[in-house]
Amino acid sequence: MDAREYDLPVFHRQGFSRRTCVRCGAAFWTTGDSDRCQEAPCAPYAFLGHSPFNRPRSVDELREEYLAFFEQRGHQRVRRYPTVARWRNDVFFTQASIYDFQPWVTSGAIPPPANPLTISQPCLRFIDLEEVGRSGRHFTLFEMLAHHAFNRPDHEVYFKDRTVELCHELLTQTFGVDGRLVTYKEEEWEGGGNLGPSLSVGVLGLEVATLVFMEYVRAGDLVEPMPLTVVDTGYGLERLTWLSHGSHNAYEAVFGRAYEELRQTFAPTETAVLIDHARALNFLLTDGVVPSNSKDGYFARLLLRRMLRVLAKAPEAPTLAEVLDRVGRDAARHFPELGAHRDDLHRVVAAEVERYDEAIGRAREQVRRAEERSERVGTRITGEDLVAWYDSWGLPPDLAVQSLKNPPEVPKDFYALLAARHEKEARETDYTEGTRGLPKVPESLPATEVLYYGDPYTLQFEAHVLHVEGPYVVLDRTFFYPTGGGQITDTGRLGDANVVEVAKSGRWVLHRLEAPSTLHVGDRVRGHIDGGRRTQLMQHHTATHLINGALRELLGPHVWQAGAYKGTESARIDVTHFRALSTAELKAVERRVNQVVREDRPVKSYFESRGEAERRFGFGLYQGGAVPGRELRVVEVEGFDVEACGGTHCTHTSEVGLVTLLGSERIQDGIVRLSYAAGERALDVVEGHRSLLNDAARSLGVAPEQLLHAIGRLQRDVEEARATAKSQALEDLATTADRLAADASASIEAHGVRVTAARLALDKSGLMEVSRRLTRGQGRVAVLASESEGRGLLFVGSTAPSVPALAVLEAARARFSGKGGGNPSSATAVGEPGSPLDVALAAAREAALQLATGGAAPSGATKALP
RNA sequence: GGGCACGUAGAUCAGCGGAAGAUCGCUGCUUUCGCAAAGCAGAGGCCGGGGGUUCAAAUCCCCCCGUGUCCA
Structure with missing residues (x-):
C-alpha cells in the first residue's frame, strides 16, 4: 500500500514522526522515541504493575467513558447486535462490530442506524479457544468498542485524519496515557473483497485498537476506490481495562x-x-x-x-x-x-x-x-x-x-x-448446485410491481407484458406469489395459458406457462390466480407463524425457526429445541394455536425500515433467516408473534381455521420438526382419521371403541399361531432326528463314535437342527444331505474330537464338485446342480468311520466304498 | 456441512466369515409360614433397513435410517 495513505495531517499537526520498527520492520508513527512498535512480540508488556492510565477502570466505567467520549463528539450510541449473526448467512457469530453493518450498510443498500455511530459490540472468536487462560489476554467473547463513519460521495462524515485524532485524544486526554508511549503501526488490511490501509495502535507492548479504513474494492487484479468508504475501528474493551489496571492478567482486571x-x-x-x-x-x-x-x-x-x-x-x-x-x-x-x-x-x-x-x-x-x-x-x-x-x-x-x-x-x-x-474433511464438496434454469431478464427492464404484499385477496388483475422468453413471462405488475420463504408457488392462468410456476429472479417475477408463450411484449393480459390453492397456502403460512409463536411462548425464547415449508396439503416448521417434544407439549401447542385462531386477532403485514423494525421488535424478527433489503416486510400477529416475512397471510387469525398437528420428530440434535394442517386440509385430516378408524374397526368387525381391544386380541392370536407353527416345525425336526437315532440302519458305531448318515428333504437350517439333535452329547457325528433348490447340500456336524467335521466334508466334497467349508464341529458344502449327492453322502460316511477308527480320511480322489 | 464410532434377547453388552451367546430382568419348579436369597429348568432374537460379495454374512463392501461424538 502506498506510504502516502498514512501520511496524515494529524501526524504532522501533533509532531509525530514516522519510524521503522527494529524488530518487525513495519513503519509506525509516534511522538515518542521508541525504536520499535509497541505491540507483541516486538515490545514486552511494560505496563504490568505500571499502568499508563491516570486511574484504573472497571469494564463498565471504561465502556461508558468510551461511548460518552464519542457521543460528545457527534456520534450516536447504538445498542449491541446479537452475538449470533442472524441477519447474515455467511457466518455464525458476530466477530467484529463491523459485522453488524455487513452486508446491507457497507454495500450502501440501506443507511446505517446512525452516522457516525459508536457501539460496544460483544464479539465471539473461537480461533483462540485454547489460548484462553494461558496467554493472560485471550477471550472467546470480548467487547469491541467502536466508532464507525460511513462516507458517501455526497456526504462525507470523516475519514482517516479525524479517526486518528479522536483515538489519540481518547488515549491521552481521557485515559491520561503519555502520548509518547503510543505507536500507530501501518498495516494493510484486506477482507471480503475490500481492502485499505489500517493502523494498529500499541501501548507499552499491548495492541489496544485497530483503525481500519475500507477504501478500495478488489476487482480481479485491479484495485478500485469504493463509492462508500467506511471507518471501521475496533478497540478492545478488555485490553483497555487491563491496561488501566496493569494487573498480572486481563481476567482479574475485567x-x-x-x-x-x-x-x-x-x-x-x-x-x-x-x-x-x-x-x-x-x-x-x-x-x-x-x-x-x-x-x-x-x-x-x-x-x-x-x-x-x-x-x-x-x-x-x-x-x-x-x-x-x-x-x-x-x-x-x-x-x-x-x-x-x-x-x-x-x-x-x-x-x-x-x-x-x-x-x-x-x-x-x-x-x-x-x-x-x-x-x-x-x-x-x-x-x-x-x-x-x-x-x-x-x-x-x-x-x-x-x-x-x-x-x-x-x-x-x-x-x-x-x-x-x-484432514480428509477438506475434500472438495461439489457445489454445482442445480442451477434453476431461469432465463436472464434484461437489466433495463423495470422491476415487477408486486401486489400480493399489500393485498393477498385479489385473485384477478390486468397487467402488461414486459418480457417473454419461451414459457416465461414477465409482467409490469402481478398478484401471483412466487416460491419463497418456504411458501410454494401460486398457480393459475394468464390469458388462456396455465401458469404452472412463479419464481422471483432479482427484481422480477417470472411466470412459467405450461407451453411457450404466445404473448407479446406490450400485450394487456388478464391474470387469474387459483384461489383455493392460495387460500390454503395463506392459512398454512399464518398457521406457521402461530405455531412458532406458541412454541416460543410455551418452551421459551431459545426456540428459533430453523426452516419451514408451506405446501397445499400440509406444512411444517423446524425449530431449535434441546429435546423431542412430549405429547403433553404438543397438545398444549395445538390448544394454544387454536385459541389464538378463535381470538380472531388481526394479522398486520406492512413494510418498515430495517432499523426501525429491529428497534421495535428486536432480532427475533429474523425467524426465517437473513432477508435482504432496505425495508423489511413485517408480519405481526397482534400481541403474539412478529416476524420479517414476505409471504401471503390471512388478515385475521380466525381465517386460518382449524389447525391440527400431524406429528413431530427430532430431525437433528437440537432441532425438532412439527407437521400440521390448517383450514380445509385440517378438516380433511380429521375426516381421514375418522374414516380410517371406522374402516379399521369395520374390517375387524368391531365398534371403533373396541378397536384397541380387538387389535390386542389379534396380536395375541398371531403370536400364538407363529409360536405353534415354530414349535410344530421344531417338533417335526425332533421327530425326524429321533427316528434317525432309533433307526439301526442309519447309524454305525465305531470306537465309541456314532456316525448317523441320512438323506432328508429339508433346507439348510432344517439339516442343522436335525444335526444338532443327533449330536447331543460327546462322540456323535451326523452326516446329512438334502436337495435344496436343485443343488445338493451336504452338512456334517460332529462332537467327536477324532472326527473333525471339516475333514469329513473335505473327503466328500469332490464327489459332487461341491464348494464349502467349516470347522471341526460343523461343515457345509453345496454341490453343482445334478451332481451325485448320494455318492458324496456315502463318501462322507466312510470318511467319518475311517477317522473314528483312527485311520486317515480317504482323500477325495479315492473311490467310495460300496 | 464433513470425519469417526455405535445400532445383536425387555435392559446392559460379548461375538466380528463357518450350528446366535453372557449378565441382569422375566416365567416355572425346588426350598420357605412368608419374603429375600440360592439351585435347577424355561421362555424371550427378521443381529436397525435394503442391496452386494461368498458354498456360507450378525461378521466383509455399498446405500439408507437412527444414536453418539469430534471438527468447520
Whole structure:
C-alpha cells in the first residue's frame, strides 16, 4: 500500500514522526522515541504493575467513558447486535462490530442506524479457544468498542485524519496515557473483497485498537476506490481495562470480584476458562443458541463441556448454573437482557449437563471394555487410542487416563493428531448446485410491481407484458406469489395459458406457462390466480407463524425457526429445541394455536425500515433467516408473534381455521420438526382419521371403541399361531432326528463314535437342527444331505474330537464338485446342480468311520466304498 | 456441512466369515409360614433397513435410517 495513505495531517499537526520498527520492520508513527512498535512480540508488556492510565477502570466505567467520549463528539450510541449473526448467512457469530453493518450498510443498500455511530459490540472468536487462560489476554467473547463513519460521495462524515485524532485524544486526554508511549503501526488490511490501509495502535507492548479504513474494492487484479468508504475501528474493551489496571492478567482486571471468588477454588488458568466461557455462554444462550452437535450449537456445547470439565476437578465447586448466573449478573448491569430469561437458560443448561454426564458415562464404559479386551488379547492402550476416544466418544484424554489401570502417556501433539484425523474433511464438496434454469431478464427492464404484499385477496388483475422468453413471462405488475420463504408457488392462468410456476429472479417475477408463450411484449393480459390453492397456502403460512409463536411462548425464547415449508396439503416448521417434544407439549401447542385462531386477532403485514423494525421488535424478527433489503416486510400477529416475512397471510387469525398437528420428530440434535394442517386440509385430516378408524374397526368387525381391544386380541392370536407353527416345525425336526437315532440302519458305531448318515428333504437350517439333535452329547457325528433348490447340500456336524467335521466334508466334497467349508464341529458344502449327492453322502460316511477308527480320511480322489 | 464410532434377547453388552451367546430382568419348579436369597429348568432374537460379495454374512463392501461424538 502506498506510504502516502498514512501520511496524515494529524501526524504532522501533533509532531509525530514516522519510524521503522527494529524488530518487525513495519513503519509506525509516534511522538515518542521508541525504536520499535509497541505491540507483541516486538515490545514486552511494560505496563504490568505500571499502568499508563491516570486511574484504573472497571469494564463498565471504561465502556461508558468510551461511548460518552464519542457521543460528545457527534456520534450516536447504538445498542449491541446479537452475538449470533442472524441477519447474515455467511457466518455464525458476530466477530467484529463491523459485522453488524455487513452486508446491507457497507454495500450502501440501506443507511446505517446512525452516522457516525459508536457501539460496544460483544464479539465471539473461537480461533483462540485454547489460548484462553494461558496467554493472560485471550477471550472467546470480548467487547469491541467502536466508532464507525460511513462516507458517501455526497456526504462525507470523516475519514482517516479525524479517526486518528479522536483515538489519540481518547488515549491521552481521557485515559491520561503519555502520548509518547503510543505507536500507530501501518498495516494493510484486506477482507471480503475490500481492502485499505489500517493502523494498529500499541501501548507499552499491548495492541489496544485497530483503525481500519475500507477504501478500495478488489476487482480481479485491479484495485478500485469504493463509492462508500467506511471507518471501521475496533478497540478492545478488555485490553483497555487491563491496561488501566496493569494487573498480572486481563481476567482479574475485567472480572474483578467474580474472578477472585472463583480463584478461591480454582487455579488461575481454570478460573480464566470458567469465567470467560461463562460470559460467552450468557450471551450465546440469551441470543438463542441451543447447544447441539453441529453448526453454532456446537460452539455452545464446546464451551459448556469445557466448563464442566474444569468444575469436575474440584469437589467444592459451584454448579455450572451458579457460575453462569454469577458472571451473568455482572454482565447484565450493562446488558439487562442477559438476566431476562434465566429460567429458560437454566432449562437449556440442565438438559445439556445431563447429556454430558450421559456421554461421559458411556465413554467410561467403552474405555473399561476396551481395556478388558486389550488385556485379553495382550495389547496395550496407546496414545492413539486416546485420540480416537476423544474423537468418537468425546472423552477428554485426562479423564480417559483417570479411568485406565495402565494408562499410556497423553501424546504431546494430541490436538495435532486429532486434527490429522480430520484432514480428509477438506475434500472438495461439489457445489454445482442445480442451477434453476431461469432465463436472464434484461437489466433495463423495470422491476415487477408486486401486489400480493399489500393485498393477498385479489385473485384477478390486468397487467402488461414486459418480457417473454419461451414459457416465461414477465409482467409490469402481478398478484401471483412466487416460491419463497418456504411458501410454494401460486398457480393459475394468464390469458388462456396455465401458469404452472412463479419464481422471483432479482427484481422480477417470472411466470412459467405450461407451453411457450404466445404473448407479446406490450400485450394487456388478464391474470387469474387459483384461489383455493392460495387460500390454503395463506392459512398454512399464518398457521406457521402461530405455531412458532406458541412454541416460543410455551418452551421459551431459545426456540428459533430453523426452516419451514408451506405446501397445499400440509406444512411444517423446524425449530431449535434441546429435546423431542412430549405429547403433553404438543397438545398444549395445538390448544394454544387454536385459541389464538378463535381470538380472531388481526394479522398486520406492512413494510418498515430495517432499523426501525429491529428497534421495535428486536432480532427475533429474523425467524426465517437473513432477508435482504432496505425495508423489511413485517408480519405481526397482534400481541403474539412478529416476524420479517414476505409471504401471503390471512388478515385475521380466525381465517386460518382449524389447525391440527400431524406429528413431530427430532430431525437433528437440537432441532425438532412439527407437521400440521390448517383450514380445509385440517378438516380433511380429521375426516381421514375418522374414516380410517371406522374402516379399521369395520374390517375387524368391531365398534371403533373396541378397536384397541380387538387389535390386542389379534396380536395375541398371531403370536400364538407363529409360536405353534415354530414349535410344530421344531417338533417335526425332533421327530425326524429321533427316528434317525432309533433307526439301526442309519447309524454305525465305531470306537465309541456314532456316525448317523441320512438323506432328508429339508433346507439348510432344517439339516442343522436335525444335526444338532443327533449330536447331543460327546462322540456323535451326523452326516446329512438334502436337495435344496436343485443343488445338493451336504452338512456334517460332529462332537467327536477324532472326527473333525471339516475333514469329513473335505473327503466328500469332490464327489459332487461341491464348494464349502467349516470347522471341526460343523461343515457345509453345496454341490453343482445334478451332481451325485448320494455318492458324496456315502463318501462322507466312510470318511467319518475311517477317522473314528483312527485311520486317515480317504482323500477325495479315492473311490467310495460300496 | 464433513470425519469417526455405535445400532445383536425387555435392559446392559460379548461375538466380528463357518450350528446366535453372557449378565441382569422375566416365567416355572425346588426350598420357605412368608419374603429375600440360592439351585435347577424355561421362555424371550427378521443381529436397525435394503442391496452386494461368498458354498456360507450378525461378521466383509455399498446405500439408507437412527444414536453418539469430534471438527468447520
